[in-house]
Amino acid sequence: MKAIVCPRYGSSDVLQLKEVEKPTPKDNETLVKVHAASLNAADFEILRGTRNVRIIGSDIAGRIEAVGRNVKQFQPGVEIWGDLSLHGFGTLAEYVCVPENALRLKPASMTFEEAAAIPTAAVVALQNLCGKGPIKLGQKVLINGAGGGVGTFAVQLAKYFGAEVTGVDSTGKLDMLRSIGADHVIDYTQEDFTENGQQYDLILDVVVHRSVFDYKRALSPKGICVFVGGSMTRVWLNILLGLLISLMGSKKMGLVMWKPNKKEDLVFLQELFESGKIVPVIDRRYPLSEVPEALRYLEEGHALGKVVITVEHH
Numbered sequence: 085m086k087a088i089v090c091p092r093y094g095s096s097d098v099l100q101l102k103e104v105e106k107p108t109p110k111d112n113e114t115l116v117k118v119h120a121a122s123l124n125a126a127d128f129e130i131l132r133g134t135r136n137v138r139i140i141g142s143d144i145a146g147r148i149e150a151v152g153r154n155v156k157q158f159q160p161g162v163e164i165w166g167d168l169s170l171h172g173f174g175t176l177a178e179y180v181c182v183p184e185n186a187l188r189l190k191p192a193s194m195t196f197e198e199a200a201a202i203p204t205a206a207v208v209a210l211q212n213l214c215g216k217g218p219i220k221l222g223q224k225v226l227i228n229g230a231g232g233g234v235g236t237f238a239v240q241l242a243k244y245f246g247a248e249v250t251g252v253d254s255t256g257k258l259d260m261l262r263s264i265g266a267d268h269v270i271d272y273t274q275e276d277f278t279e280n281g282q283q284y285d286l287i288l289d290v291v292v293h294r295s296v297f298d299y300k301r302a303l304s305p306k307g308i309c310v311f312v313g314g315s316m317t318r319v320w321l322n323i324l325l326g327l328l329i330s331l332m333g334s335k336k337m338g339l340v341m342w343k344p345n346k347k348e349d350l351v352f353l354q355e356l357f358e359s360g361k362i363v364p365v366i367d368r369r370y371p372l373s374e375v376p377e378a379l380r381y382l383e384e385g386h387a388l389g390k391v392v393i394t395v396e397h398h
């Protein structure tokens with residue numbers, strides 16, 4: 085089978101499309117024929133050396149091709165989706181073996197591409213939005229980095245929960261943010277949301293690069309700031325200093341522990357998808373052979389929402 089192989093750490097240029105042996109499922113595994121995968125920041129973070137993974141890719145949508153003898157939930161032929169972040173990655177390939185407990189039945193209402201766009205980014209968005217307590221009707225929520233994979237789901241979810249939502253991103257992403265429901269948009273190239281005198285009840289920051297004192301200024305008296313991603317040095321520094329600020333006053337800052345592929349979250353997201361409350365914003369689709377280019381596009385920050393990889397089987 086064909087797979088995108090990561091022979092060493094580096095940039096997306098080190099990735100190679102190779103012919104590798106098709107895997108055989110163990111007793112508790114399914115063999116999945118991959119139809120679509122989507123890219124996430126984790127993919128280029130792994131490439132830079134955070135983990136040793138031969139075939140990257142966490143989000144998957146596909147069809148079960150074969151099952152090990154102890155597999156109970158799935159039969160060959162059924163369509164599945166899921167996030168393999170805790171199960172060895174490997175979705176940027178024609179086939180991957182996956183423990184059955186990592187997969188969910190794909191709703192018939194979703195295309196493979198839509199299903200592949202949701203698991204990582206939407207679950208990260210949902211857990212970070214709700215992880216410090218439920219969003220209340222009318223609360224002012226700001227999403228910094230709103231135009232990317234996580235942000236586009238966060239905007240729609242915050243709207244679903246009844247918040248007044250401000251999305252912050254670069255100029256070319258603002259119309260899209262309005263189209264998915266953002267009440268207000270801020271172009272970060274023109275305006276600093278921590279300097280404009282506005283205050284927010286919840287700030288979700290996907291690209292943390294400010295000091296905790298900036299966030300503190302932009303929070304309402306009982307506001308909460310959640311650090312989702314960005315430079316890890318800055319994120320960890322802010323978590324430590326944010327802890328001190330949280331202990332000393334009414335404004336809270338910190339991290340929400342991510343639980344990938346949580347069943348209840350995927351069920352909830354499926355319901356929202358089916359009722360039209362969330363749509364995956366898919367910017368571009370690339371074939372498997374063009375993963376290096378797709379990853380470069382994502383890493384350079386051009387993507388409006390998600391970048392999906394479609395896997396053709398001939």
Ligand SMILES: NC(=O)c1ccc[n+]([C@@H]2O[C@H](COP(=O)([O-])OP(=O)(O)OC[C@H]3O[C@@H](n4cnc5c(N)ncnc54)[C@H](OP(=O)(O)O)[C@@H]3O)[C@@H](O)[C@H]2O)c1
Nearest residue numbers: 125229231232233234235253254272291312313314342385
């Ligand atoms: N905490 C968790 O549980 C968890 C779990 C998984 C992943 N993560 C992290 O979450 C992040 C993933 O984000 P993603 O997939 O949504 O990334 P993404 O698709 O690259 O989106 C990032 C967005 O931020 C924008 N941006 C860049 N600089 C900005 C600035 N200074 N101000 C405002 N917006 C800016 C980018 O647009 P432009 O480039 O056009 O500016 C882009 O639209 C990663 O850092 C990942 O490590 C966290």
